[in-house]
Amino acid sequence: MIKRTIFFPLLAVLLILGSCSKDDESPTPEPEPKIETPQPTALDLNDFDNGAGVMMQAFYWDVEPRHEWWDILSEKVEGWADAGINRMWLPVATKGQSGGYSMGYDVSDYFDFGDLYQHGTTETRFGSREELENLIDVSHQHGVEVIADIVINHNSGGGEEYNPYRGENTYTLFDEDHGNASGMFNRDYENFYPNSTSNWYDNSLFYPETNLDHHQEYVQNWLWKNENSVAKYYMNVMGFDGWRFDYVKGFEPWVIKEWLDEVGGFSVGENWDGYSPNLEAWVEETGSGAFDFATFYKLDEAFDRHDDLTIFNDEMLWKTHPDKAVTFTANHDTEKDSNEDNYISYDNKMKAYSFILTHPGYPTIFYSDYENEEFKEKLNKLMLIHNTIATGEVEVLYVDNDEYVMKRSGNATNPGLILYINTGINAKRRSVESNWNSNFVMDYSENTNYIAKTDETGSVMLEGPANGYAVYSIMEDGE
Incomplete structure (x- = not known):
């Protein structure tokens, strides 16, 4: 059993809804309450x-x-x-x-x-x-x-x-x-x-x-x-x-x-x-x-x-x-x-x-x-x-002289991961196909704070930190 625990910082996505009147003479309406969308959080890898x-x-x-x-x-x-x-x-x-x-x-x-x-x-x-x-x-x-x-x-x-x-x-x-x-x-x-x-x-x-x-x-x-x-x-x-x-x-x-x-x-x-x-x-x-x-x-x-x-x-x-x-x-x-x-x-x-x-x-x-x-x-x-x-199975999603993006497919109970190695002097972003549909993803190596969301087909834009690496996987849906 893996005993080591690593706590990741809370990552939030906020959506603030409000309205205002177009009629200056109308009574000022009561402000709409702020609605916070559920906050996705890091998986507990343990x-x-x-x-x-x-x-x-x-x-x-x-x-x-x-x-x-x-x-x-x-x-x-x-x-x-x-x-x-x-x-x-x-x-x-x-x-x-x-x-x-x-x-x-x-x-x-x-x-x-x-x-x-x-x-x-x-x-x-x-x-x-x-x-x-x-x-x-x-x-x-x-x-x-x-x-x-x-x-x-x-x-x-x-x-x-x-x-x-x-x-x-x-x-x-x-x-x-x-x-x-x-x-x-x-x-x-x-x-x-x-x-x-x-x-x-x-x-x-x-x-x-x-x-x-x-x-x-x-x-x-x-x-x-x-x-x-x-x-x-x-x-x-x-x-x-x-x-x-x-x-x-x-x-x-x-x-x-x-x-x-x-x-x-x-x-x-x-x-x-x-x-x-x-x-x-x-x-x-x-x-x-x-x-x-x-x-x-x-x-x-x-x-x-x-x-x-x-x-x-x-x-x-x-x-x-x-x-x-x-x-x-x-x-x-x-x-x-x-x-x-x-x-x-x-x-x-x-x-x-x-x-x-x-x-x-x-x-x-x-x-x-x-x-x-x-x-x-x-x-x-x-x-x-x-x-x-x-x-899970290994699939190389992209490779060239200074970028390498590899996917482990995971399984029914394990999300797997995507490794992004970038040897360039600047951070890079690349769109790849994941196994995750409509999920927020983050770097569990904590080398970048970049967060992305996959679309309904699994496509996602990921970031490779300059002269470094990131290991992406899904986040928990907020409740």
């Missing part, structure tokens, strides 16, 4: 619930202060839940080679959640195991699922040993004394490519000498099959609810399919590919959701690189697989490497959010964006819109 939700990416690269992150998030969960967040994606929660400085992607011990001393620290960068368990409990109390970031292709931080299959020393020895203090899922060079059962390897991958061989039964047992496997331990012992698979190009799609067949849970993969057909093929093979990099790059191109909103006509994952498309405008990598190819500019960020929070797909909010005071309330309004009236 009356609608389309069953959607929003995921929070609850970290950025090199979060600070170190060792306090789990406690910081525990204080924020209730507010996020009230705003419409139903899942929280955490950073890699186990010990990495960089110890107390590690963001977790140099994974060393899959079962050290900040309770074992190794790599120079007991706590992870984010805190202790006890603090993590408390964060998961608090999240569940507020109806928020917790998504684990899982790195299952490359390992880091093992001991040095001679690897006969590479003819050189590699850091592939993981045991109680070498980067795996838990003693669970010990590994050596035989568990990585190449080995005695496979001479395949790809040196273009991250950490190629420690790229796990998922064809080995031993590796499969420890990652997802055994009762004390990584997957089952994370879910049954730690209480995680789902998975964000890191760098899925480092292993084959069947790995995720088998993982999900074994343990289930929400799943999204980082298949960093802007070509939508490749994403479509991957989600069909795995059964997992995928970050919609195709949409991310179209947003970047449309707003920043080409200044051309007709790019939104191109292929994107949400158009073909809306239930598998996890949309986003920023993440820890794109913000860390802010450049024109992997970055949506600050000035265009909210327009990009207006797109993903009104279109199909499962949107992700980036922590640093939400904590930006200039963005927070705007994002709260968009999340409320997303979780309530962003429903």
Whole structure:
């Protein structure tokens, strides 16, 4: 149930009727009483619930202060839940080679959640195991699922040993004394490519000498099959609810399919590919959701690189697989490497959010964006819109270089919406065909005070604020 409430200002339309005599010598008539027409008011969007939700990416690269992150998030969960967040994606929660400085992607011990001393620290960068368990409990109390970031292709931080299959020393020895203090899922060079059962390897991958061989039964047992496997331990012992698979190009799609067949849970993969057909093929093979990099790059191109909103006509994952498309405008990598190819500019960020929070797909909010005071309330309004009236079929009503008008049709009990993005320097107005007949309409994002009324056929003149967006829907009839 959406708990966030936003109150909109009272909007009135007044009709004053009066009369006067044409005969100067006639007695002055009593003035006619003023008649006020009923005043249309904003819908209470909390009356609608389309069953959607929003995921929070609850970290950025090199979060600070170190060792306090789990406690910081525990204080924020209730507010996020009230705003419409139903899942929280955490950073890699186990010990990495960089110890107390590690963001977790140099994974060393899959079962050290900040309770074992190794790599120079007991706590992870984010805190202790006890603090993590408390964060998961608090999240569940507020109806928020917790998504684990899982790195299952490359390992880091093992001991040095001679690897006969590479003819050189590699850091592939993981045991109680070498980067795996838990003693669970010990590994050596035989568990990585190449080995005695496979001479395949790809040196273009991250950490190629420690790229796990998922064809080995031993590796499969420890990652997802055994009762004390990584997957089952994370879910049954730690209480995680789902998975964000890191760098899925480092292993084959069947790995995720088998993982999900074994343990289930929400799943999204980082298949960093802007070509939508490749994403479509991957989600069909795995059964997992995928970050919609195709949409991310179209947003970047449309707003920043080409200044051309007709790019939104191109292929994107949400158009073909809306239930598998996890949309986003920023993440820890794109913000860390802010450049024109992997970055949506600050000035265009909210327009990009207006797109993903009104279109199909499962949107992700980036922590640093939400904590930006200039963005927070705007994002709260968009999340409320997303979780309530962003429903029904999509129809693009108009698009050119600097205008994009899109309709969600709604249904018998939900009015739907119309999104108007305008990248021009001046406000613009455009007549479009809505599904609403003889209704007053307003902008529920509150970026413009413009109010219009649809005619008996649904035609309406809407306004797109200068270099901004508006999200229109109907108003309540006055009583």
